[in-house]
Amino acid sequence: MASGAQGAKGTLYRGREGMWSWVAQRVTGVLLFFFLFAHVLDTALVRVSPHTYNQVIGTYKNPVVNLLEVGLVGAVMFHAFNGLRIIAVDFWSKGPKYQRQLLWVVVGLWAVLMLGFLEPMMQHTFHEWFGW
């Protein structure tokens, strides 16, 4: 820890917001890739029969699957907004200066949109669990 490159606050990048947002961008990106693969397959069932498609899509109504689905939507939204932040840092002259503040904008937007999506996405689960 006596390294000259490190002040009391540590290095500029390692362990800080910049690094963690990069990790999150990578984890969500890989997750989305695997989901997209599965999602093209499940949608392809419309070529088999309406019954088969509806049956498989019906599994999304299971509360546990529904929660996973909410997590996935959360991953998409983070990846999308943080992706725009990366683009702003790369192309906007003031982007690098405000990269930390931009991350809080990303998190704020994410929270607002997730709240808006929660009810329409989870109505079935809310009904099953709480009778709403």
Added chain:
Amino acid sequence: MSTHVSLEPPRTGNPGRSQRYRSRKGPGKVTRGNFELYSWLFMRASGVLLVFLVLGHLFIMMVTDGGVEKIGFAFVAGRWASPWWQFWDLMQLWLAMIHGTNGMRTVINDYADKDRTRAILKGLLYTAAVLTVALGTLVIFTFDPSIKG
């Protein structure tokens, strides 16, 4: 703290193939061509388009018109009766798959150390990507709302 300094070059790009790109700056100078630059630019351009395509898709599927409960064969049939939504889904499929595949290529380059492992993983990745895009495209164009069952 570790004082180890790694001088290994980044693995993005393809050193074997890149030998063919000779720099105009002089004999013996080797460049990688501009592939990684275009790849970097594509991630950003496709990202901007995907924000509209993907967030629009999620909003229509999960929020409008009574939320997720409406999704089923009849709903898909209604949407794909319109060339606009066919086009939307086609763009979404192609852009997301190319963006995602190119991103996965970066991840593989970063973590797979052995040349052979890297080649195998990328072979699997590209095969899965081509098959997925082909299947999805076929489904969008050959959708039949009056299919039996």
